[in-house]
Amino acid sequence: MQPISLPDHPAKPVTGFHLDPKTLFLLGAATISMLAALYAALLYAPTERVQGAVQRIFYFHVPLAWTSYLAFFVVMVAGIGYLWKGTPFWDALGRASAEVGLLLTTMMLLTGSLWARPIWGTWWSWDARLTTTLLLWFIYVGYLMLRSSVDDERKAARYAAVIGIVGALDIPIIHQSVVWWRSLHPESVVLASGGPAMPQSMQLALLISLVAFTILYAVLVTLRLRIERLRQDIRLLRRRALERMA
Amino acid sequence: MPHAQGRTPFLVTVRALVWRDLLAEYRSREVLGGGTVFALLTLVVFNFAIDLRLENAAEVAPGILWIGFAFAGMLSFGRSFANERERGTLDGLLLAPIDRGAIYLARAITNTILMGVVELVSLPVFVALYNVRAAWGELLLTTALGTIGFTGAGTLVAAIAANTRAREIMLPLLLLPLTVPVLIASVKATAEALGARAAEPLPWLQLLAGFDVIVVAASFLVFEYILDE
Amino acid sequence: MEGNLAFLFAALAIVWLVIIGYLVMLGSRVGALQRELDTLKQRDAWTDDEADPAH
Numbered sequence: 001m002q003p004i005s006l007p008d009h010p011a012k013p014v015t016g017f018h019l020d021p022k023t024l025f026l027l028g029a030a031t032i033s034m035l036a037a038l039y040a041a042l043l044y045a046p047t048e049r050v051q052g053a054v055q056r057i058f059y060f061h062v063p064l065a066w067t068s069y070l071a072f073f074v075v076m077v078a079g080i081g082y083l084w085k086g087t088p089f090w091d092a093l094g095r096a097s098a099e100v101g102l103l104l105t106t107m108m109l110l111t112g113s114l115w116a117r118p119i120w121g122t123w124w125s126w127d128a129r130l131t132t133t134l135l136l137w138f139i140y141v142g143y144l145m146l147r148s149s150v151d152d153e154r155k156a157a158r159y160a161a162v163i164g165i166v167g168a169l170d171i172p173i174i175h176q177s178v179v180w181w182r183s184l185h186p187e188s189v190v191l192a193s194g195g196p197a198m199p200q201s202m203q204l205a206l207l208i209s210l211v212a213f214t215i216l217y218a219v220l221v222t223l224r225l226r227i228e229r230l231r232q233d234i235r236l237l238r239r240r241a242l243e244r245m246a
Numbered sequence: 247m248p249h250a251q252g253r254t255p256f257l258v259t260v261r262a263l264v265w266r267d268l269l270a271e272y273r274s275r276e277v278l279g280g281g282t283v284f285a286l287l288t289l290v291v292f293n294f295a296i297d298l299r300l301e302n303a304a305e306v307a308p309g310i311l312w313i314g315f316a317f318a319g320m321l322s323f324g325r326s327f328a329n330e331r332e333r334g335t336l337d338g339l340l341l342a343p344i345d346r347g348a349i350y351l352a353r354a355i356t357n358t359i360l361m362g363v364v365e366l367v368s369l370p371v372f373v374a375l376y377n378v379r380a381a382w383g384e385l386l387l388t389t390a391l392g393t394i395g396f397t398g399a400g401t402l403v404a405a406i407a408a409n410t411r412a413r414e415i416m417l418p419l420l421l422l423p424l425t426v427p428v429l430i431a432s433v434k435a436t437a438e439a440l441g442a443r444a445a446e447p448l449p450w451l452q453l454l455a456g457f458d459v460i461v462v463a464a465s466f467l468v469f470e471y472i473l474d475e
Numbered sequence: 476m477e478g479n480l481a482f483l484f485a486a487l488a489i490v491w492l493v494i495i496g497y498l499v500m501l502g503s504r505v506g507a508l509q510r511e512l513d514t515l516k517q518r519d520a521w522t523d524d525e526a527d528p529a530h
Contacts, residue, residue, distance in 0.1 A: 146420065
């Protein structure tokens, strides 16, 4: 049997979880940047004239949208990586990014809805961005359900990789087709912050928020990956123990 | 099947596989019978679900038609792969020195033909039940293109779903979001074939053809990763 | 316009609660798994000593 390489960690007793310095750093960075984003969104950014305070949802909604799509892009990359290299890391990355991505997408849709209601009067609008994101949500769900409904691990990983790649490539096509579909229904006031010329302070707030959510995404995926890695190690150890008994 | 020294020529293989599948289907007639009845049933039931007036028929009816085709299609893709697994014939196929792509192409063609038969029966019924006026050439072409796109992706996804536990759920769950472009284009193009005048007409038929090329090419390329080594 | 603040608050609440909730869940899962791994490794080391010395 090949020697198992397990992560090196200090021989601590049962309590507490040990996070490596890199993860701790990311966690700290995420906390600070998210708090900064909160401040920027609620206090620093000026109140928009037309929409009022509700417009501040924008500073969460847009970064959530950005990270939802980033997460699925990573799912695609992970799928390519898995089909190419075959190592469990790529598979775990796909799963982690998909789970986090589903969360982000859900929040994007919810915040979008909560923003749309007071501004447009409806909870939902079939505009291209929301519609495409809704479909992305379903693709995420399909991806995750596929994983849990295939018994063979390696098969599950392969199928998930394929769906991840195909799904990601399909997203721009879906978006475009929805845009064409809606050409008959003029887009309602684009959910922006007051037109093409966004004041600098708003741009800055948005930028801070974008960075914060991206770091948050990275932290969540890192933690989730950690869980996968731990699970793998546990499985290995268990198998080794069983073999020794046999 | 011809026993060759190396690999059998691609198209010959495809033709042989299609023939084999169609014969199998002809014997059981499971997919054709079930699919047709299901499609017709959908058309009838939707009539109760949707309030259809003469003025908007040409715009609303295509949606119903394509929902019917989509669900009948998914039933039939699911069945054909399930049958293969039960008969155990897929393994034999994989052992033979056949290009993986040929398996996909043959399956896709078979599914398209079977869907086509279902649609040929359903279309006249649809036109009659929903009282629409059809430009038949355009309608048939639209239906054909839409089917190619939907089946192209459906064959790939059905192959995946066949190996899952909840395959009846997994197939629609995976396939429908992915085929939204094809469905949108099909519905719009069908509406045009039925005489609906759009404010800003887009070349939906060409767009549909474009989607088809992308879908089939992508599915063809990716199919080999689905099969066991 | 003031009534709309409820929507802003709801959106904020959802986002922060979900994020923090997920982080806490991940953290506790990492902890539990790490503990399990440690236990297994201790047991592993123990049986290593007991069993095959050439291992």
